[in-house]
Amino acid sequence: MSGRGRVPSGQPTIADVARHAGVAVSTVSYVLSGKRAISELTRNRVLASVRLLGYHPNAGARALASRRANVIALVLPLRSGIQVPVVMQFATAVVTSARRHDHDVLLLTSDEGPQGLHRIAAGALVDGVLVMDVELHDVRVPLLRGLGRPSVLIGLPADTDGLTCVDLDFHRAGQVCVEHLAGLGHRRIALLGAPAAVYDRGTGFAHRTRAGVVEAATRHGVEAVTLPCEENAAEVRARVVELFARQPELSGLVVQNEAAVGPVQATLAALGRRVPDDVSVVAVCPDQFAEHASPRLTSVPVPAEEIGRQAVSLLMRKLHDEPTPQVTLLEPRLTVRDSTAAATGTPAAYDGRAAAR
Amino acid sequence: MSGRGRVPSGQPTIADVARHAGVAVSTVSYVLSGKRAISELTRNRVLASVRLLGYHPNAGARALASRRANVIALVLPLRSGIQVPVVMQFATAVVTSARRHDHDVLLLTSDEGPQGLHRIAAGALVDGVLVMDVELHDVRVPLLRGLGRPSVLIGLPADTDGLTCVDLDFHRAGQVCVEHLAGLGHRRIALLGAPAAVYDRGTGFAHRTRAGVVEAATRHGVEAVTLPCEENAAEVRARVVELFARQPELSGLVVQNEAAVGPVQATLAALGRRVPDDVSVVAVCPDQFAEHASPRLTSVPVPAEEIGRQAVSLLMRKLHDEPTPQVTLLEPRLTVRDSTAAATGTPAAYDGRAAAR
DNA sequence: ACGGTTTGTCGAAGCGCTTCGCCAGCGTCC
DNA sequence: GGACGCTGGCGAAGCGCTTCGACAAACCGT
Numbered sequence: 001m002s003g004r005g006r007v008p009s010g011q012p013t014i015a016d017v018a019r020h021a022g023v024a025v026s027t028v029s030y031v032l033s034g035k036r037a038i039s040e041l042t043r044n045r046v047l048a049s050v051r052l053l054g055y056h057p058n059a060g061a062r063a064l065a066s067r068r069a070n071v072i073a074l075v076l077p078l079r080s081g082i083q084v085p086v087v088m089q090f091a092t093a094v095v096t097s098a099r100r101h102d103h104d105v106l107l108l109t110s111d112e113g114p115q116g117l118h119r120i121a122a123g124a125l126v127d128g129v130l131v132m133d134v135e136l137h138d139v140r141v142p143l144l145r146g147l148g149r150p151s152v153l154i155g156l157p158a159d160t161d162g163l164t165c166v167d168l169d170f171h172r173a174g175q176v177c178v179e180h181l182a183g184l185g186h187r188r189i190a191l192l193g194a195p196a197a198v199y200d201r202g203t204g205f206a207h208r209t210r211a212g213v214v215e216a217a218t219r220h221g222v223e224a225v226t227l228p229c230e231e232n233a234a235e236v237r238a239r240v241v242e243l244f245a246r247q248p249e250l251s252g253l254v255v256q257n258e259a260a261v262g263p264v265q266a267t268l269a270a271l272g273r274r275v276p277d278d279v280s281v282v283a284v285c286p287d288q289f290a291e292h293a294s295p296r297l298t299s300v301p302v303p304a305e306e307i308g309r310q311a312v313s314l315l316m317r318k319l320h321d322e323p324t325p326q327v328t329l330l331e332p333r334l335t336v337r338d339s340t341a342a343a344t345g346t347p348a349a350y351d352g353r354a355a356a357r
Numbered sequence: 358m359s360g361r362g363r364v365p366s367g368q369p370t371i372a373d374v375a376r377h378a379g380v381a382v383s384t385v386s387y388v389l390s391g392k393r394a395i396s397e398l399t400r401n402r403v404l405a406s407v408r409l410l411g412y413h414p415n416a417g418a419r420a421l422a423s424r425r426a427n428v429i430a431l432v433l434p435l436r437s438g439i440q441v442p443v444v445m446q447f448a449t450a451v452v453t454s455a456r457r458h459d460h461d462v463l464l465l466t467s468d469e470g471p472q473g474l475h476r477i478a479a480g481a482l483v484d485g486v487l488v489m490d491v492e493l494h495d496v497r498v499p500l501l502r503g504l505g506r507p508s509v510l511i512g513l514p515a516d517t518d519g520l521t522c523v524d525l526d527f528h529r530a531g532q533v534c535v536e537h538l539a540g541l542g543h544r545r546i547a548l549l550g551a552p553a554a555v556y557d558r559g560t561g562f563a564h565r566t567r568a569g570v571v572e573a574a575t576r577h578g579v580e581a582v583t584l585p586c587e588e589n590a591a592e593v594r595a596r597v598v599e600l601f602a603r604q605p606e607l608s609g610l611v612v613q614n615e616a617a618v619g620p621v622q623a624t625l626a627a628l629g630r631r632v633p634d635d636v637s638v639v640a641v642c643p644d645q646f647a648e649h650a651s652p653r654l655t656s657v658p659v660p661a662e663e664i665g666r667q668a669v670s671l672l673m674r675k676l677h678d679e680p681t682p683q684v685t686l687l688e689p690r691l692t693v694r695d696s697t698a699a700a701t702g703t704p705a706a707y708d709g710r711a712a713a714r
Numbered sequence: 715a716c717g718g719t720t721t722g723t724c725g726a727a728g729c730g731c732t733t734c735g736c737c738a739g740c741g742t743c744c
Numbered sequence: 745g746g747a748c749g750c751t752g753g754c755g756a757a758g759c760g761c762t763t764c765g766a767c768a769a770a771c772c773g774t
Contacts, residue, residue, distance in 0.1 A: 013759095026724060030723085059482040064415070069417060104463055294620070382755090387752095394750095418729070743749100744748105
């Protein structure tokens with residue numbers, strides 16, 4: 001009379017495997033998790049049954065019983081001024097790394113905002129959270145602190161206390177670009193940066209790069225101008241023209257704006273300035289992009305893949321209650337290609353007080 | 358003596374809510390799901406307790422009991438020749454729509470391959486699957502057919518039997534571009550397409566666009582050349598130069614390759630061909646991209662957002678066992694901007710047998 | 715030969731939720 | 745006024761898994 005009979009799911013359960021292998025359910029569980037010693041003989045019988053029946057543990061049941069979902073959340077930005085290909089690279093690196101740690105990735109967009117994070121975490125849908133594109137004073141930071149689940153940030157907020165953050169060392173990246181140009185003898189350079197909105201909302205990487213550029217320029221006695229730059233061709237052209245109007249002797253350009261790279265090259269060509277003969281260009285952009293430009297660009301790539309991998313492994317460490325550093329900054333590396341060359345300008349152009357500006 | 362005492366999770370459970378509201382657990386459940394009538398009075402008491410305690414249902418428990426995870430999988434490509442920004446737009450549209458249907462999105466990359474899909478589906482981690490970038494003879498298609506979970510494909514495989522597919526009508530898109538150019542009087546045009554690899558692996562959109570272009574050209578008595586095109590600037594330049602070598606009278610260009618658009622414009626400028634005075638250019642690319650180019654490009658955008666929304670709502674329909682059409686093709690729309698204009702070439706150039714080729 | 719470990723396995727108690735069946739109380743209709 | 749149908753609510757049985765404690769059996773040293 002008890003036949004309440006819900007339809008069986010179709011998928012074999014751990015009980016089916018146990019029955020088929022002639023062991024207890026718990027034994028199957030221990031074989032699969034390896035949390036207790038099981039004899040070779042039993043293990044093999046169980047594994048054979050698993051394969052034969054095509055058994056896959058039910059994720060919900062597992063999560064419920066073990067209090068671990070084996071899923072992490074990835075919060076991606078979808079705003080303007082975002083380097084789309086970098087985000088994609090990053091996302092795929094995260095998914096791939098997470099899989100290596102036997103986790104899946106739940107995708108969230110920033111626009112669901114803080115309460116999205118809360119919902120996910122409180123509902124135990126995910127064990128931890130990866131947040132990308134963190135701003136200096138990000139509203140999500142306080143939330144993350146009290147989330148009750150481990151999290152790792154990509155990017156550096158102003159106050160990193162109690163957090164775990166990973167990012168490229170953009171300050172150093174700015175320096176590296178300048179040092180490269182300075183080493184080639186360039187004495188008047190400019191940084192063509194991200195759109196103004198990106199600076200305005202306090203996005204760390206833009207500010208840090210600019211600071212690095214300015215600092216290194218000062219240190220090397222190089223005159224440096226920094227300018228934000230929108231992402232449309234006309235605007236880029238205007239900015240470049242403006243730069244050369246302000247400083248005709250300009251011979252080095254650092255471009256941290258993927259969308260601007262093409263237009264910059266076009267504009268320089270139109271102005272009759274050859275790259276790298278008259279103007280050297282260093283870009284902060286993905287390697288692939290730099291390779292495909294013409295001439296191939298000397299660049300400092302954002303190592304999205306490595307940041308992704310690092311972020312995941314830091315998060316895994318936190319999930320296992322292991323200690324993690326608060327801040328992990330990756331060393332930038334500059335790849336020299338065909339867009340930079342030694343300065344040819346008259347040395348007189350460098351009058352010794354260039355660093356003053 | 359029963360105090361086996363696992364640590365309580367910290368999060369309030371449905372039992373806590375029930376106790377606090379002075380009702381049965383099932384009543385709380387019914388209030389929250391709305392699956393049975395509950396009096397206004399009780400409902401309000403329960404909802405108040407929910408808010409007060411900050412209750413969020415446990416996703417795992419819910420999935421286990423209801424056999425629905427309220428999660429869908431999104432399989433994204435990470436191969437070359439992929440229009441990255443389109444993919445991103447698409448992904449965010451999917452996440453946003455899914456949230457509107459009270460679902461979350463699990464991100465998979467194609468490289469985990471078929472067994473990744475199987476793992477996810479068999480483990481009941483997701484209720485349904487969205488697969489992007491489907492090829493004509495995609496290995497995943499047979500798998501999807503036997504997956505036991507609903508799925509929706511973005512893109513059109515050769516055989517759509519028993520499937521549900523959404524895509525832009527690329528064949529029509531090809532036609533629309535040609536019709537626009539033909540309408541402006543252009544009689545010799547070319548399609549600069551995706552990288553050769555994309556055609557080789559049988560990616561539907563590339564083939565369909567090309568077919569549409571060829572078909573419409575034939576129909577309108579326009580001479581059309583189609584050429585694949587790699588994504589680096591030097592290669593693009595070579596292709597464009599080649600095109601004009603083969604056909605000096607060329608006055609219309611359809612570009613279906615986002616990365617090529619910039620270099621195409623640069624090359625045309627270098628060849629002394631003005632856009633749109635000498636050559637009209639139509640691009641198949643995101644609107645944003647077309648807006649940011651200079652001159653602004655007449656374009657047929659891939660409506661990633663709408664495809665994403667459609668895909669999600671089709672999947673939801675399948676999850677509720679409602680019937681869905683096998684193929685949903687979205688009508689392309691062409692936006693005229695500044696890169697196309699009436700042909701100025703000598704009418705003599707059109708000798709009446711142009712359609713022959 | 716006998717306590718004491720170790721090793722391998724089992725049974726059962728949940729994890730937090732949904733859903734089914736049941737029933738008390740009411741208004742309704744001949 | 746008794747049979748009937750609704751409404752609103754309750755209790756309990758799972759969903760499929762993990763994990764704890766128990767416990768035979770094998771193995772040890774003495």
